Amino acid sequence: MRVYFDYNATTPVAPDVVEAMTHVTLDLFGNPSSVHHFGQEAKRVLDDARAAVARLIGGEPSEVVFTSGGTESDNFAIRGVAEALEPTGRRHLITTAIEHEAVLNTFRALVRRGWRTTLLPVDQTGIVAPDRLREALEPTAGKPDDTVLVSVMHANNEIGTVQPVAELAAIAHERHAVFHTDAVQSVGKIPVDVRALGVDLLSLSAHKFNGPKGAGALWIKRGTRMHPILTGGKHERNRRAGTENVPAIAGLGVAASLAAGKLATEAVRVKQLRDRLEERVLSAVAGTAINGVREPRVPNTTNISFDRVEAESLLIALDLEGVAVSTGSACSSGTLEPSHVLKAMGLPSHRAQNSLRFSLGSLSTEADVDRVIEVLPRLVDKLRALTPKTVGAHGGVPSARFPA
Amino acid sequence: MSGGVDSSVAAALLADEGHDVIGISMQLHNVGAASPHDDFASVSHDIVATGSDDASGRRMPSFGGCCSLEDLHDARRVAAALNIPYYMMNFERQFNDQVVSNFVREYASGRTPLPCAHCNSDLKFATLVERARAFGADSLATGHYARVERDWNAGRFLLKRAADATKDQSYFLFSLNQDQLSHALFPVGDRSKAAVRDYARQRRLPVADKPDSQELCFIPDNDYASFVTSRAPDVARAGLIVDEHDRRLGTHDGVHRFTIGQRKGLGLSSSATPGRPLYVLKINPAERQVVVGPKASLERTTLTASHVNWIVDEPACPIRAEVQIRYRHRAAPATVRSVGRSVEVVFDTPQIAVTPGQAVVFYDGDTVLGGGWID
Numbered sequence: 001m002r003v004y005f006d007y008n009a010t011t012p013v014a015p016d017v018v019e020a021m022t023h024v025t026l027d028l029f030g031n032p033s034s035v036h037h038f039g040q041e042a043k044r045v046l047d048d049a050r051a052a053v054a055r056l057i058g059g060e061p062s063e064v065v066f067t068s069g070g071t072e073s074d075n076f077a078i079r080g081v082a083e084a085l086e087p088t089g090r091r092h093l094i095t096t097a098i099e100h101e102a103v104l105n106t107f108r109a110l111v112r113r114g115w116r117t118t119l120l121p122v123d124q125t126g127i128v129a130p131d132r133l134r135e136a137l138e139p140t141a142g143k144p145d146d147t148v149l150v151s152v153m154h155a156n157n158e159i160g161t162v163q164p165v166a167e168l169a170a171i172a173h174e175r176h177a178v179f180h181t182d183a184v185q186s187v188g189k190i191p192v193d194v195r196a197l198g199v200d201l202l203s204l205s206a207h208k209f210n211g212p213k214g215a216g217a218l219w220i221k222r223g224t225r226m227h228p229i230l231t232g233g234k235h236e237r238n239r240r241a242g243t244e245n246v247p248a249i250a251g252l253g254v255a256a257s258l259a260a261g262k263l264a265t266e267a268v269r270v271k272q273l274r275d276r277l278e279e280r281v282l283s284a285v286a287g288t289a290i291n292g293v294r295e296p297r298v299p300n301t302t303n304i305s306f307d308r309v310e311a312e313s314l315l316i317a318l319d320l321e322g323v324a325v326s327t328g329s330a331c332s333s334g335t336l337e338p339s340h341v342l343k344a345m346g347l348p349s350h351r352a353q354n355s356l357r358f359s360l361g362s363l364s365t366e367a368d369v370d371r372v373i374e375v376l377p378r379l380v381d382k383l384r385a386l387t388p389k390t391v392g393a394h395g396g397v398p399s400a401r402f403p404a
Numbered sequence: 405m406s407g408g409v410d411s412s413v414a415a416a417l418l419a420d421e422g423h424d425v426i427g428i429s430m431q432l433h434n435v436g437a438a439s440p441h442d443d444f445a446s447v448s449h450d451i452v453a454t455g456s457d458d459a460s461g462r463r464m465p466s467f468g469g470c471c472s473l474e475d476l477h478d479a480r481r482v483a484a485a486l487n488i489p490y491y492m493m494n495f496e497r498q499f500n501d502q503v504v505s506n507f508v509r510e511y512a513s514g515r516t517p518l519p520c521a522h523c524n525s526d527l528k529f530a531t532l533v534e535r536a537r538a539f540g541a542d543s544l545a546t547g548h549y550a551r552v553e554r555d556w557n558a559g560r561f562l563l564k565r566a567a568d569a570t571k572d573q574s575y576f577l578f579s580l581n582q583d584q585l586s587h588a589l590f591p592v593g594d595r596s597k598a599a600v601r602d603y604a605r606q607r608r609l610p611v612a613d614k615p616d617s618q619e620l621c622f623i624p625d626n627d628y629a630s631f632v633t634s635r636a637p638d639v640a641r642a643g644l645i646v647d648e649h650d651r652r653l654g655t656h657d658g659v660h661r662f663t664i665g666q667r668k669g670l671g672l673s674s675s676a677t678p679g680r681p682l683y684v685l686k687i688n689p690a691e692r693q694v695v696v697g698p699k700a701s702l703e704r705t706t707l708t709a710s711h712v713n714w715i716v717d718e719p720a721c722p723i724r725a726e727v728q729i730r731y732r733h734r735a736a737p738a739t740v741r742s743v744g745r746s747v748e749v750v751f752d753t754p755q756i757a758v759t760p761g762q763a764v765v766f767y768d769g770d771t772v773l774g775g776g777w778i779d
Contacts, residue, residue: 310535312493312494313493313535313538313539316491316493316539317538317539319489319491320426320489320539320540379538382538383538386534386535386537386538
C-alpha cells in the first residue's frame with residue numbers, strides 16, 4: 001500500500017481532466033488564433049476554460065490570462081508591474097519572507113536591477129502582521145508612495161497558513177501600491193474570491209487542484225497597469241504571447257469546474273482527515289509539534305516537527321515504507337537546506353531540519369491516515385535510537401507545542 | 405553512489421544478486437543553490453537571517469568534482485536503470501566538520517592530509533552507515549577497490565587489498581574498525597577495473613564510459629593552496645626557504661603550499677640552487693620555515709605514527725610487515741613496534757619522503773594489519 005501525502009507538491013490528475021485533454025489533443029488540434037473552423041473550435045476551448053477559471057475565483061473571464069503555471073504567473077505579475085511602473089520613478093517592492101521561490105527569486109532579480117525590496121517578517125504563527133506592511137509602506141527618504149507592488153501569498157505551501165490578504169490589500173491600496181497574491185496553494189482548497197480579497201493580481205496553478213502540469217493563470221483586475229513579459233504575437237489580448245497550450249488549458253478549465261463543484265464538501269472531508277492525522281501523530285509520537293498557527297490554515301496541510309529526528313532521514317524511511325511526504329517545497333536540485341519558511345518564523349535551524357509536511361487531497365482516505373500512524377511512531381523511535389546526540393538536538397529550546 | 409562507474413557497478417552487482425538495494429548519494433556541498441533569502445541583506449526590516457548562516461557562520465564555497473550536481477544526476481540515472489530506490493542525502497555540515505576542516509587544519513600546520521581516509525571512517529562508515537541502518541539496511545556497500553573477509557577462526561573481519569593491485573584502495577580504508585568492517589561491502593573489490601567497465605557496459609549503465617575522477621571531490625581544479633587560503637586566510641603568510649644548514653635560499657607565501665618531497669613550485673632562482681635539484685625536506689609551521697635539500701636527504705629509515713587502528717589483534721611484540729606510506733608507494737619491508745596507540749616503524753632500507761599527515765599502513769601480503777597517521 002502506498003500513501004501519497006504530498007498534494008502541495010502536485011496532485012493526481014482527475015479522470016475527467018484527462019478525458020477532456022485527450023479529446024482536445026486528438027480532435028481539436030487547431031490554433032486558437034486561426035480564423036477558420038479549426039481555429040474557432042480551439043478558441044472555444046480556451047473561452048470555456050477561461051469562464052471556468054473565472055467562476056472558480058469570482059473574476060471576469062476577460063481578466064484571466066493563461067500561463068504555463070504558478071511560476072510564470074508570479075513572474076508575470078511582479079515583473080509586469082515593475083516594468084510598467086518603472087517610468088514613474090517609484091522603486092520599492094514589498095513581499096514576505098515566507099513566499100515561494102518563484103516570488104522570492106523574482107524579487108531578487110529585481111533587487112539586482114536596482115529595485116529596493118522589503119521582506120515582511122512573520123512570527124511563529126506563520127502569519128504576516130498588517131502593521132509590518134503599514135511600516136514598510138511608510139515614506140522613505142522623503143518619498144511618499146514609493147512602493148509600486150506588494151506581493152503576499154494567500155496560503156503558504158509549507159505550513160498552510162492563510163495570510164490576511166484582504167486586510168493587507170486594503171492597506172497597500174491606501175498607499176497606491178498594486179497588490180498581488182500567489183494563491184497557488186489556496187485555489188481549489190478553500191473559497192477564493194478575487195473581489196472579496198480586493199487584490200489586483202492573483203496567481204493559480206492547475207496541477208495543485210487535479211489539473212495538468214504546465215497550465216496556470218494570472219488573474220489581472222481590469223485596469224491594472226501591466227507589461228507583458230513574454231512578447232510576440234497578439235495572444236491572450238496582447239498580454240501573454242505564444243500559442244496557447246490548448247489541451248492543458250482545457251484540463252485546467254475542467255479541473256477548475258470540478259474544484260468549484262466540490263470545494264465545500266471536500267474541504268470539510270480533507271480537514272477531518274488532516275485533523276485526525278495531526279491529533280494522532282501528536283499523541284502517538286512524543287516530542288512533536290505543529291509548526292505555525294492552526295487557524296487560519298488550508299484544510300489539507302500540516303507541518304510537524306519531530307524532536308531529535310533528521311527530517312531527511314524520516315522522509316526516506318517513510319518512503320521506503322510507501323508513505324510519500326515532503327520536507328518543504330519540492331526542490332529540483334534536491335538540496336535540503338533548512339526551510340526558509342520555518343527559519344523566517346524564527347524556528348532554530350535544527351528544528352527546521354526536523355520538520356515534515358503532510359499534505360492531503362482528493363484521493364486521501366482514513367486508511368491512508370491509519371497507515372501513516374501505523375508506521376510513523378516505529379520509524380521515529382528507530383531514528384531517535386540511532387541519531388547521534390549532535391543531530392537535531394533541541395539545544396535548550398523547549399519542544400512544547402506552539403500556541404494555536 | 406557517486407555517479408562514477410565503480411559505485412554504480414557495486415550497486416548493480418548487488419541488485420543483480422537479488423539483494424534489496426537502496427541507492428544513496430552523499431551531497432557534500434551546496435550545489436550552487438543560494439537560499440531564497442540571499443541578496444535581501446539590505447532590506448529595512450530585521451527580518452530574516454540570510455540563508456548561509458549555519459551554526460558557524462561559514463559558507464562552503466561551491467565546488468564540483470565527484471559530487472557535482474551532474475554526478476548526482478548520473479547516480480540517479482543509474483539507480484533508475486537498476487530500478488532501485490534512490491535518495492540524495494545532505495551531509496554538507498558533517499563533511500565540513502569531519503573532513504574539510506581537518507584538511508585545512510593539517511595543511512595549515514605544515515602536514516599533508518589524506519581526506520579520503522577520514523571521509524571513509526568518520527563519515528561514510530559512521531554517519532552514513534548509521535542512517536542506512538535506520539532504513540533497515542544490513543550493510544553499506546561502496547565502490548572501493550578492497551576486500552573484506554571474515555576470519556572465522558579469529559572471529560573477526562579482515563581488510564584485504566583489491567584483486568586489481570593497480571586499483572587497490574585498502575590504503576584509504578585502514579582506519580575502519582571491526583564494527584565498520586562488519587557492515588562494509590566492496591562488491592568491485594574482487595574485479596579488475598576493466599571487468600567493472602565491462603559489467604557496466606553489459607548492464608547498459610549510463611556511466612559505463614565515464615572517465616575516472618582524479619581529484620579530491622571538493623577541489624575539482626586541484627588548486628589545494630587556494631582552497632586552503634579561502635578557508636584559512638591566515639595561512640597565507642610569507643616565510644623563508646632555507647637549506648639543511650639554515651642558509652636562506654628564498655621566500656614563500658605560506659607553508660600550506662608545500663609537501664614533503666615536493667620539487668616543483670619552490671620558486672627558487674637557479675643562482676640560489678646551483679647544480680642539483682632541491683626537494684622539500686621538512687616544514688616548520690611555527691617559524692613558517694620550509695627546509696629544502698638534495699634527494700638523498702629525503703631518505704628515512706624510521707617513522708612514528710599515532711592514532712593507530714589495528715584490524716588484527718594488536719601485536720605484543722615487534723612484527724615484520726610490508727609498510728606503505730603513500731597511496732602510490734610500494735609497500736616496503738619493515739619492523740613495526742606497537743607503543744600504546746602509536747607505533748615505531750623501522751624500514752629495512754631507506755624510504756623517500758615520509759610525510760606527516762599521510763597514513764602508514766601495515767600489510768601481511770594482501771591483508772591489512774592496521775595503520776596510523778604519520779607524525
